[in-house]
Amino acid sequence: MSVDPNTAALLDRASGYDYHEGAIAVPQENPGDFWSIECIDLYKSFGSNRVMNGLNVGIPEGMITVVLGPSGTGKSVLLSHLIGLMFPDAGDILVHGQSVPNMTMPELLEMRKKFGILFQDGALFGSMNVYDNVAFPLRQHTDYDERQIKDIVMGRLNEVGLANGAETRMPSELSGGMRKRAGFARALVLDPQIVMFDEPDSGLDPVRTALLCQLIEKVHAENGGTYIVITHDIASARRIGEYIAVLWKGRIVQSGDRDDMFESPNPFVRQFLAGNPGGPLGME
Numbered sequence: 001m002s003v004d005p006n007t008a009a010l011l012d013r014a015s016g017y018d019y020h021e022g023a024i025a026v027p028q029e030n031p032g033d034f035w036s037i038e039c040i041d042l043y044k045s046f047g048s049n050r051v052m053n054g055l056n057v058g059i060p061e062g063m064i065t066v067v068l069g070p071s072g073t074g075k076s077v078l079l080s081h082l083i084g085l086m087f088p089d090a091g092d093i094l095v096h097g098q099s100v101p102n103m104t105m106p107e108l109l110e111m112r113k114k115f116g117i118l119f120q121d122g123a124l125f126g127s128m129n130v131y132d133n134v135a136f137p138l139r140q141h142t143d144y145d146e147r148q149i150k151d152i153v154m155g156r157l158n159e160v161g162l163a164n165g166a167e168t169r170m171p172s173e174l175s176g177g178m179r180k181r182a183g184f185a186r187a188l189v190l191d192p193q194i195v196m197f198d199e200p201d202s203g204l205d206p207v208r209t210a211l212l213c214q215l216i217e218k219v220h221a222e223n224g225g226t227y228i229v230i231t232h233d234i235a236s237a238r239r240i241g242e243y244i245a246v247l248w249k250g251r252i253v254q255s256g257d258r259d260d261m262f263e264s265p266n267p268f269v270r271q272f273l274a275g276n277p278g279g280p281l282g283m284e
């Protein structure tokens with residue numbers, strides 16, 4: 001399947017700028033030293049819909065990376081590839097230097113233990129209260145007794161500001177922001193090395209989005225680890241993105257440190273980060 005001529009022309013123009021696809025070229029002596037995750041020349045189509053179109057990006061170890069792009073541009077598909085829920089038609093994904101598409105099922109299951117994921121709506125089990133939701137991964141994947149589980153669950157709930165009686169409430173009794181915080185606590189209970197957030201700002205007003213961003217930064221500062229935040233919210237990217245990758249039409253237009261990105265000479269990136277409807281990128 002070929003890329004439509006307008007897209008090809010815009011991507012060619014974008015590739016004339018310094019940073020395009022450049023970041024992945026940073027050498028590392030040992031796998032995982034610098035890049036926690038590397039996506040190399042990823043292609044993925046659903047029928048005639050090409051979603052990943054030669055995507056290259058590195059996710060730096062130990063930082064908060066924001067993957068920013070408009071709706072429908074392949075952000076959730078990218079997340080699914082990182083944890084081996086989807087596989088590329090071509091290209092490779094390395095997690096700490098190991099190729100995800102080439103893993104056996106047991107290796108995949110082991111690799112996924114590195115990840116904690118906060119889904120858009122928190123993805124809580126509706127039939128369990130907040131405490132049992134957060135305890136669930138511990139009961140599934142560890143031999144801890146209930147006293148140890150309680151220590152961890154209440155510690156994590158305290159961290160996200162939900163250890164104040166909210167633990168006994170059902171998900172349907174929580175606000176959208178509380179559901180996300182409960183999902184965040186659950187994503188952390190197994191001490192993941194990599195935490196992914198799929199549009200943490202979706203459905204939240206600007207103040208609650210800002211508070212959630214503050215919480216993500218605080219928890220990251222306390223726990224370390226590699227955080228990947230998928231969003232189309234530029235304010236969130238500016239607030240928490242130490243490293244930012246701009247995704248458009250299944251490719252990374254530019255990635256780099258926040259300051260480099262917000263001072264980018266690349267008109268595509270400038271348009272994205274300014275949220276400006278006028279500019280070289282269209283939303284067609």
Ligand SMILES: Nc1ncnc2c1ncn2[C@@H]1O[C@H](COP(=O)(O)OP(=O)(O)OP(=O)(O)O)[C@@H](O)[C@H]1O
Nearest residue numbers: 046049051069070071072073074075076077078232
């Ligand atoms: N399982 C699937 N089967 C077929 N097409 C899919 C599948 N998953 C995603 N797509 C398509 O891939 C494209 C990208 O979808 P994706 O959900 O990754 O976008 P997104 O950038 O996360 O968008 P949003 O910000 O709206 O959530 C869309 O055209 C979507 O229809």
